[in-house]
Amino acid sequence: MTASGANGSRTIGVAVLGMGNVGAEVVRIIGENADDLKSRVGAPVALRGVAVRDLSRPRKVSQDLLTDDPAALVARDDVDIVVELMGGIDPARELIRTALQNGKSVVTANKALLAEYTGELATAAADAKVDLYFEAAVAGAIPVVRPLMQSLAGDTVDRVAGIVNGTTNFILSEMAQTGADYAATLAEAGRLGYAEADPTADVEGYDAAAKAAILASIAFHTRVTAADVYRQGISSVTADDLVAAKKFDCTVKLLSICERVRGADGSERVSARVYPALIPLSHPLAAVNGAFNAVVVEAENAGRLMFYGQGAGGAPTASAVLGDMVMAARNKVHGGRGPLESTYASLPIASIDDVPTRYYISMKVADKAGVLAQVAGEFSKRSVSIAAVRQEGAGEDARLIVVTHRAPDRAQSECVAALEDLESVIKVSSVLRLEGTDD
Amino acid sequence: MTASGANGSRTIGVAVLGMGNVGAEVVRIIGENADDLKSRVGAPVALRGVAVRDLSRPRKVSQDLLTDDPAALVARDDVDIVVELMGGIDPARELIRTALQNGKSVVTANKALLAEYTGELATAAADAKVDLYFEAAVAGAIPVVRPLMQSLAGDTVDRVAGIVNGTTNFILSEMAQTGADYAATLAEAGRLGYAEADPTADVEGYDAAAKAAILASIAFHTRVTAADVYRQGISSVTADDLVAAKKFDCTVKLLSICERVRGADGSERVSARVYPALIPLSHPLAAVNGAFNAVVVEAENAGRLMFYGQGAGGAPTASAVLGDMVMAARNKVHGGRGPLESTYASLPIASIDDVPTRYYISMKVADKAGVLAQVAGEFSKRSVSIAAVRQEGAGEDARLIVVTHRAPDRAQSECVAALEDLESVIKVSSVLRLEGTDD
Numbered sequence: 001m002t003a004s005g006a007n008g009s010r011t012i013g014v015a016v017l018g019m020g021n022v023g024a025e026v027v028r029i030i031g032e033n034a035d036d037l038k039s040r041v042g043a044p045v046a047l048r049g050v051a052v053r054d055l056s057r058p059r060k061v062s063q064d065l066l067t068d069d070p071a072a073l074v075a076r077d078d079v080d081i082v083v084e085l086m087g088g089i090d091p092a093r094e095l096i097r098t099a100l101q102n103g104k105s106v107v108t109a110n111k112a113l114l115a116e117y118t119g120e121l122a123t124a125a126a127d128a129k130v131d132l133y134f135e136a137a138v139a140g141a142i143p144v145v146r147p148l149m150q151s152l153a154g155d156t157v158d159r160v161a162g163i164v165n166g167t168t169n170f171i172l173s174e175m176a177q178t179g180a181d182y183a184a185t186l187a188e189a190g191r192l193g194y195a196e197a198d199p200t201a202d203v204e205g206y207d208a209a210a211k212a213a214i215l216a217s218i219a220f221h222t223r224v225t226a227a228d229v230y231r232q233g234i235s236s237v238t239a240d241d242l243v244a245a246k247k248f249d250c251t252v253k254l255l256s257i258c259e260r261v262r263g264a265d266g267s268e269r270v271s272a273r274v275y276p277a278l279i280p281l282s283h284p285l286a287a288v289n290g291a292f293n294a295v296v297v298e299a300e301n302a303g304r305l306m307f308y309g310q311g312a313g314g315a316p317t318a319s320a321v322l323g324d325m326v327m328a329a330r331n332k333v334h335g336g337r338g339p340l341e342s343t344y345a346s347l348p349i350a351s352i353d354d355v356p357t358r359y360y361i362s363m364k365v366a367d368k369a370g371v372l373a374q375v376a377g378e379f380s381k382r383s384v385s386i387a388a389v390r391q392e393g394a395g396e397d398a399r400l401i402v403v404t405h406r407a408p409d410r411a412q413s414e415c416v417a418a419l420e421d422l423e424s425v426i427k428v429s430s431v432l433r434l435e436g437t438d439d
Numbered sequence: 440m441t442a443s444g445a446n447g448s449r450t451i452g453v454a455v456l457g458m459g460n461v462g463a464e465v466v467r468i469i470g471e472n473a474d475d476l477k478s479r480v481g482a483p484v485a486l487r488g489v490a491v492r493d494l495s496r497p498r499k500v501s502q503d504l505l506t507d508d509p510a511a512l513v514a515r516d517d518v519d520i521v522v523e524l525m526g527g528i529d530p531a532r533e534l535i536r537t538a539l540q541n542g543k544s545v546v547t548a549n550k551a552l553l554a555e556y557t558g559e560l561a562t563a564a565a566d567a568k569v570d571l572y573f574e575a576a577v578a579g580a581i582p583v584v585r586p587l588m589q590s591l592a593g594d595t596v597d598r599v600a601g602i603v604n605g606t607t608n609f610i611l612s613e614m615a616q617t618g619a620d621y622a623a624t625l626a627e628a629g630r631l632g633y634a635e636a637d638p639t640a641d642v643e644g645y646d647a648a649a650k651a652a653i654l655a656s657i658a659f660h661t662r663v664t665a666a667d668v669y670r671q672g673i674s675s676v677t678a679d680d681l682v683a684a685k686k687f688d689c690t691v692k693l694l695s696i697c698e699r700v701r702g703a704d705g706s707e708r709v710s711a712r713v714y715p716a717l718i719p720l721s722h723p724l725a726a727v728n729g730a731f732n733a734v735v736v737e738a739e740n741a742g743r744l745m746f747y748g749q750g751a752g753g754a755p756t757a758s759a760v761l762g763d764m765v766m767a768a769r770n771k772v773h774g775g776r777g778p779l780e781s782t783y784a785s786l787p788i789a790s791i792d793d794v795p796t797r798y799y800i801s802m803k804v805a806d807k808a809g810v811l812a813q814v815a816g817e818f819s820k821r822s823v824s825i826a827a828v829r830q831e832g833a834g835e836d837a838r839l840i841v842v843t844h845r846a847p848d849r850a851q852s853e854c855v856a857a858l859e860d861l862e863s864v865i866k867v868s869s870v871l872r873l874e875g876t877d878d
Contacts, residue, residue, distance in 0.1 A: 029593065029740060039660070039783035040592055135590055141741035143582070143590035151574055151582035153479055153769075154468065154761020221478070284747070301468060302580035302748065302758035308723070309744035319741035322593020327778075330592075336775015339766075344478035 012041060012329040013048040013078040017070050017095060018086035019059055022109060022136070023050065025318035026083060026325075027061050037322075041329040049073045051086070074099045081328050083321060084108040093117055100124040100132065105328040107321055109136035112201075115210035115226035118217060122341035131331055131338045133324035138211045139164050139293040141316030142309040143323075148218045148297065149339050155299040157219040160258040161435065162295035163288050164211040166312040167202035168234050168254040170194045172242075172276070173289040176251050181239045194291060204233035205274040208256045215295075216258035216272040221345035224258075230273035230352040237276050241430050244362055244401055247390065250278040251286050255435055261350050269350035278360050279436035286436075353410035358387070358434040360403050361416060364426040367398035371424040375400060378418040382411045400425075403434060451480060451768040452487040452517040456509050456534060457525035458498055461548060461575070462489065464757035465522060465764075466500050476761075480768040488512045490525070513538045520767050522760060523547040532556055539563040539571065544767035546760055548575035551640075554649035554665035557656060561780035570770055570777045572763035577650045578603050578732040580755030581748040582762075587657045587736065588778050594738040596658040599697040600874065601734035602727050603650045605751040606641035607673050607693040609633040611681075611715070612728040615690050620678045633730060643672035644713040647695045654734075655697035655711040660784035663697075669712035669791040676715050680869050683801055683840055686829065689717040690725050694874055700789050708789035717799050718875035725875075792849035797826070797873040799842050800855060803865040806837035810863040814839060817857040821850045839864075842873060 014030065016023055030037065030047050037045045050061055051070035059066065067073050074082050074095050082099040084106060086092050092113050096106050101124055108114070114121070114137050125132035135145045139162065148157065163169050167189060174185045186203065189195035201207045209229040216224040234254050245252050259271045279286050284306050288294040293311025298304050310316040331337050365371045372389065379386055379402070390401040404412060419425050453469065455462055469476065469486050476484045489500055490509035498505065506512050513521055513534050521538040523545060525531050531552050535545050540563055547553070553560075553576050564571035574584045578601065587596070602608050606628060613624045625642065628634035640646045648668040655663040673693050684691050698710045718725050723745050727733040732750025737743050749755035770776050804810045811828065818825055818841070829840040843851060858864050 025740065033593070033595065036595070036660075036784075037593065040781060141738075142744060143586035146585060146590050147582035150766055151585050151759065151762040153765035154472070154476065154763075155758040156472065156475070299580075299758060301464065301754040301761075303755050305581060305746070305748035307744070307746060310742045315740040316742050319594040319738060320590065322740075323590040324593075326592035327589055330778065331775065334776065334779075336770065337773065339769065340773075342479060345475075 010333060011044045011046050012080045012332055013046050013076070014081045014083060014325065015048050015051070015073045015076070015079040016083045016085065017051045017073070017092070018084070019050050019052045019061070020085065021314035022317045022321065023085040024060060025314040026085065026321050029318055029322055037326065040326050042333045043329070045329060048076060048079050070095055071098070074104070075102070080104060080332050081325060082106045083325060084110055085321070087112065089113055089116065096121055097124050100128050100130055103128050103130055105131040105332065107133045107324040107328055109134065109317060109321055111137040111207065111210040111214060115213040118214070118341065119223050126340050129337060131328045133328055133338060134214070135324050136317050136320035138214050139295055139307070140309070140311040140313065141319045142293055142295065142307050142311060143320070144215070144295050144307050145218060147307065148215065152297070152299055152302060155301045157297060157299045158260050159298040160215045160219050160295060161285070162215070162256050162293065163253055163285055164256050164293050164295065164311060165202055165208040165254060166291035166293060167195050167199065168208070169288065169293070170291050171203070172234060172237065172252055172254065175237070175239060176242045179239055179243070182235060182237055203235050205231045205254065208254055208274040212256035212258055212272045212274055215256065216270055219258055220260060220270045220347055221342045222270050222347045223343045224270060224272050224349065228272055228349045230275070232275040234276045238430060240362070241432060245278050248278065248360070248388070248403065249281050250434070251281055252276050252432065253279055253285060255279070255285070257435065259355070261355055263350065263354060268347050270347045271350040271352070271355045273352055273355070275433055277433045277435040283436035353408065355409050356406045357409045357412055358404055358406050358437065359412045359416070360401070360432045360434050361419065361428060362399065362401045362430040363419060363428045365398050365400045366424045366426060367395050368424065371400065374422055374424050375402065375419060378422065379404065379415050382415050383407065384411050384415050449772060450483045450485050451519045451771055452485050452515070453520045453522060453764065454487050454490070454512045454515070454518040455522045455524065456490045456512070456531070457523070458489050458491045458500070459524065460753035461756045461760065462524040463499060464753040465524065465760050468757055468761055476765065479765050481772045482768070484768060487515060487518050509534055510537070513543070514541070519543060519771050520764060521545045522764060523549055524760070526551070528552055528555065535560055536563050539567050539569055542567050542569055544570035544771065546572045546763040546767055548573065548756060548760060550576040550646065550649040550653060554652040557653070557780060558662050565779050568776060570767045572767055572777060573653070574763050575756050575759035577653050578734055578746070579748070579750040579752065580758045581732055581734065581746045581750065583654070583734050583746050584657060586746065587654065591736070591738055591741060594740045596736060596738045597699050598737040599654045599658050599734060600724070601654070601695050601732065602692055602724055603695050603732050603734065603750060604641055604647040604693060605730035605732060606634050606638065607647070608727065608732070609730050610642070611673060611676065611691055611693065614676070614678060615681045618678055618682070621674060621676055642674050644670045644693065647693055647713040651695035651697055651711045651713055654695065655709055658697055659699060659709045659786055660781045661709050661786045662782045663709060663711050663788065667711055667788045669714070671714040673715045677869060679801070680871060684717050687717065687799070687827070687842065688720050689873070690720055691715050691871065692718055692724055694718070694724070696874065698794070700794055702789065702793065707786050709786045710789040710791070710794045712791060712794070714872055716872045716874040722875040792847065794848050795845045796848045796851055797843055797845050797876065798851045798855070799840070799871045799873050800858065800867060801838065801840045801869040802858060802867045804837050804839045805863045805865060806834050807863065810839065813861055813863050814841065814858060817861065818843065818854050821854050822846065823850050823854050
């Protein structure tokens with residue numbers, strides 16, 4: 001099935017699907033590092049072809065390697081490993097499934113696809129006894145998938161919390177630093193190449209939610225899909241929020257949180273959620289700025305671990321892709337396979353309503369006596385205890401900021417709804433959750 | 440060769456050698472997490488026995504599992520995996536080699552042994568087609584070995600720099616915070632259980648050097664042993680050094696550094712070295728305090744990655760051991776093996792003399808005109824350029840502090856020797872290197 005190398009040894013054939021930023025870097029490195037790759041794999045690695053959408057665009061690869069027929073490339077007998085970097089659900093899903101069914105190992109960075117269809121694809125990989133690797137799908141160059149899946153295989157993970165979207169982290173870091181508002185900073189991010197023409201997937205948290213689904217699935221040995229992830233983006237975060245956060249010695253970050261929580265009946269559940277949250281400036285994630293990513297893992301025995309690095313970009317993401325490619329190729333040469341999907345725990349998904357959270361609520365209030373008592377009454381009615389209150393401004397600008405202690409999210413959001421109905425509350429101008437505190 | 444489980448499926452038998460802090464935690468977790476381990480491995484994991492030196496000491500494990508004959512335990516037919524946590528070279532070396540030769544996979548945290556004999560042991564593992572895993576040998580719970588070996592398998596690592604010894608990091612963090620001197624802080628560390636009764640291996644950098652050898656071997660695909668590592672401990676670091684460091688916006692850390700450097704002829708070499716060094720307070724390693732560990736990896740495509748967590752302690756180290764044990768057990772059940780030792784690059788070791796370093800030199804000088812000119816002359820003679828000078832005190836207490844730019848370490852140390860011979864230099868009181876700067 002596989003072509004033989006010059007000296008009779010096996011050659012590992014690789015097909016790359018997609019030649020955007022990451023694909024171009026993967027192709028470059030396979031060429032430049034051929035000798036190292038050969039030594040590390042134990043056999044030569046040969047690029048069999050690169051599938052692109054537009055054949056006429058000039059590319060830094062020999063023209064005869066290019067094809068606009070990915071299905072034909074994947075079907076070639078001399079392809080052992082398919083590297084899928086085209087993104088999107090279709091046709092990636094079908095191409096990967098076919099590749100796996102035909103005994104080819106697959107390396108992919110496609111988080112949107114994995115967040116929906118890891119189950120289907122992992123089953124195909126297991127049936128065909130081949131590898132499905134996807135380190136690059138979460139946090140770019142940072143090894144997170146492999147440490148969670150392998151290094152922590154003997155531990156019990158309680159929590160994974162990360163900054164895994166570079167676009168939103170760039171925007172929030174800039175807003176914190178410059179005081180500019182969301183719209184202006186998003187436009188700036190676009191000009192600098194940190195935000196796409198249509199930034200929805202990033203700023204509305206879809207990308208972070210897909211990554212949360214992937215991380216939660218691995219950490220809790222449970223199949224979690226994007227639909228299971230509670231999601232809120234950063235488009236309603238204001239310049240005022242960042243100023244207010246600073247007054248509480250906090251900053252605002254878009255977090256992907258995967259947590260083992262207890263249901264009302266005491267049973268274990270998985271909470272996976274994405275939202276912008278205040279975190280204390282002393283928290284390790286607070287110092288992660290710009291396009292950098294970081295993931296904090298808390299496990300019963302390991303304690304708190306942090307992984308930090310570049311979460312996006314062509315070369316960093318290609319590094320993760322190629323690490324997977326080398327491992328898949330080694331397995332082809334030496335036998336054996338990487339870990340399979342592990343879903344034995346099959347924990348139920350917790351509703352955000354039941355997850356204990358803390359809230360930061362900023363509201364415009366009437367400048368008169370008794371407002372605080374009224375507001376506090378709404379919290380106490382719902383057994384939500386208040387951790388801190390700040391009254392600011394006067395007259396037209398009178399503002400009240402409340403930070404609560406931990407309570408079920410439903411109770412917190414019911415407090416917010418009740419505040420909106422209070423006569424003395426003119427407007428609830430901002431609601432954010434608070435994370436990264438012990439109490 | 441292996442006993443069958445109740446329902447005919449295979450059981451993976453584990454022998455634990457040594458029941459100190461880490462061994463006791465490994466035994467506890469194997470018992471408590473039996474169900475999870477079974478699901479993750481794909482077969483039950485059974486503890487066959489625990490080898491201890493003193494059978495009479497009370498232990499938290501059934502007495503009939505204890506033995507003082509590790510060789511007999513390792514030789515048992517129903518042992519598939521040997522977890523070696525006794526430490527030291529003998530008899531661990533012989534026990535591990537025999538285990539591997541008899542087809543048992545081995546998990547070890549024994550850095551001193553690995554820093555000398557990885558070659559011999561890895562060869563035995565490769566010959567017998569079994570696993571030799573040692574994530575816990577470097578930086579406790581922090582996944583570093585596996586990310587370097589696997590996640591970065593497609594990248595070119597340029598540098599690994601870490602704080603990998605908790606004892607010395609606790610001492611240096613305390614000295615920085617309290618202003619106390621080395622001897623008093625070491626005594627305090629002993630009282631708090633952060634330093635052993637004989638602290639030599641930690642404070643003189645032997646432990647950090649063993650870990651540097653292990654990291655360098657993996658990062659550069661070259662066999663590096665402890666003898667190849669330039670080593671200097673922290674026992675001569677003074678309270679004054681930490682005060683002076685702060686004035687340069689730096690702190691002092693014991694670093695294990697593995698670096699790809701160029702020889703005089705332009706060829707690549709590996710530098711592995713351990714010494715206390717000034718690093719800028721803005722460097723990510725500067726914030727790693729107390730008994731925590733962190734490792735920064737710089738690779739051509741991935742860029743800078745950082746791994747942070749607990750570098751020692753029973754439960755954290757046990758977490759790393761058990762991750763390896765699960766992977767070794769999975770391979771026994773499903774077939775396949777983890778990566779082999781990779782030494783194809785076989786780069787020569789660079790002498791510290793040829794490695795470009797920066798120096799911080801503090802000296803007592805005569806309080807008279809012309810001293811700085813004399814001192815500067817010695818540097819310029821050897822083509823070492825000065826980055827900063829600070830003159831402090833007067834009369835008896837006149838002191839000169841010089842920080843140099845990068846130059847071969849030999850030239851730097853020759854400058855120090857020349858300064859000691861200068862009439863106007865009363866005493867060179869402190870010499871430390873400076874790391875973590877770009878220039």
